[in-house]
Amino acid sequence: xxxxxxxxxxxxxxxxxxxxxxxxxxAASFDCSxxxxxxxxxxxxxPKLSLADExxxxxYKQLRSVLDGxxxxxxxxxxRRWLKERNFELRKCTKPDCxxxxxxxxxxxxxxxxxxxxxxxxxxxxxxxKICNSLLLxxxxxxxxxxxxPVQEDLAQDQREWLKERDRKLSEFNCNTSCAWPFYxxxxxxxxxxxx
Numbered sequence: 001x002x003x004x005x006x007x008x009x010x011x012x013x014x015x016x017x018x019x020x021x022x023x024x025x026x027a028a029s030f031d032c033s034x035x036x037x038x039x040x041x042x043x044x045x046x047p048k049l050s051l052a053d054e055x056x057x058x059x060y061k062q063l064r065s066v067l068d069g070x071x072x073x074x075x076x077x078x079x080r081r082w083l084k085e086r087n088f089e090l091r092k093c094t095k096p097d098c099x100x101x102x103x104x105x106x107x108x109x110x111x112x113x114x115x116x117x118x119x120x121x122x123x124x125x126x127x128x129x130k131i132c133n134s135l136l137l138x139x140x141x142x143x144x145x146x147x148x149x150p151v152q153e154d155l156a157q158d159q160r161e162w163l164k165e166r167d168r169k170l171s172e173f174n175c176n177t178s179c180a181w182p183f184y185x186x187x188x189x190x191x192x193x194x195x196x
Contacts, residue, residue, distance in 0.1 A: 029057030039087035042099070049090075052103035059110035063139060066113055071136045074178055082106060101196055105189045114142025127170040134177045140184035147191040155194070162187055 030053075032044035043049045064075055086102065093099050118141075120132035131137045148159055166187075170180055 028053045037087060039090040042090045042093075046099070048097075049099050049103065052100055052107065056103055056107050056110065059107055059112070063110050063113055063136075066139075067135050071134065071177060074181065075136065078181070101193070104196065105192045108143065108147060108192045109140075109185050109188045111139075111143050111146075114139050114146065116141045117145035125167075127167045130170050130175075130180070134180075136177055137180055137184065140181065140188070144184065144187055144191065147188060147195070151191065151195055155191075 028040075028043050028050045030040065032040070032050075035041050035044050043053050060075075060079055064072055067075060086106075089102050090099050093102075116128075116131055116138040118128065120128075120138070123129050123132045131141050148155065152159070166183065169175055169183055172179075
């Protein structure tokens with residue numbers, strides 16, 4: 001009976017350990033048991049980064065699922081570029097939360113899928129029509145409106161200047177979604193870092 005209790009207790013402990021290990025391995029957007037590069041090991045060793053990676057991947061998939069073929073391809077290329085940059089940034093991070101800040105920007109760029117900050121049925125300028133004809137730009141425009149709201153008292157003038165610059169840039173004949181998306185991403189990054 002004594003050995004049976006020891007056997008039973010050791011099996012319970014082993015089961016709990018296996019559950020804990022499997023939960024930690026599944027926390028990131030990839031399988032940590034198959035991590036192969038330094039950045040992946042860094043993510044897997046840091047629960048906050050692991051959670052951020054999972055949030056980022058979920059936001060990416062959600063946004064990608066609503067886009068058409070051309071914009072989906074644009075977002076895929078952008079995501080591959082971001083992953084390369086992330087791998088570099090995580091390796092050179094020296095401050096405790098610099099990786100988290102890097103992820104926070106991307107999570108907000110992808111965010112929950114948004115609509116434009118204005119009513120597209122009433123769009124009458126070339127810029128508004130350009131935004132409304134692109135699911136990705138409508139999303140980015142809505143993300144900026146959401147991020148701007150909590151800091152509007154501090155950044156009202158700055159936002160007016162940015163909107164003028166946005167209108168100037170998007171008014172250019174050859175400025176399509178692939179030209180406008182990086183412009184929007186930069187503004188989202190500015191607003192996230194300002195609020196962080």
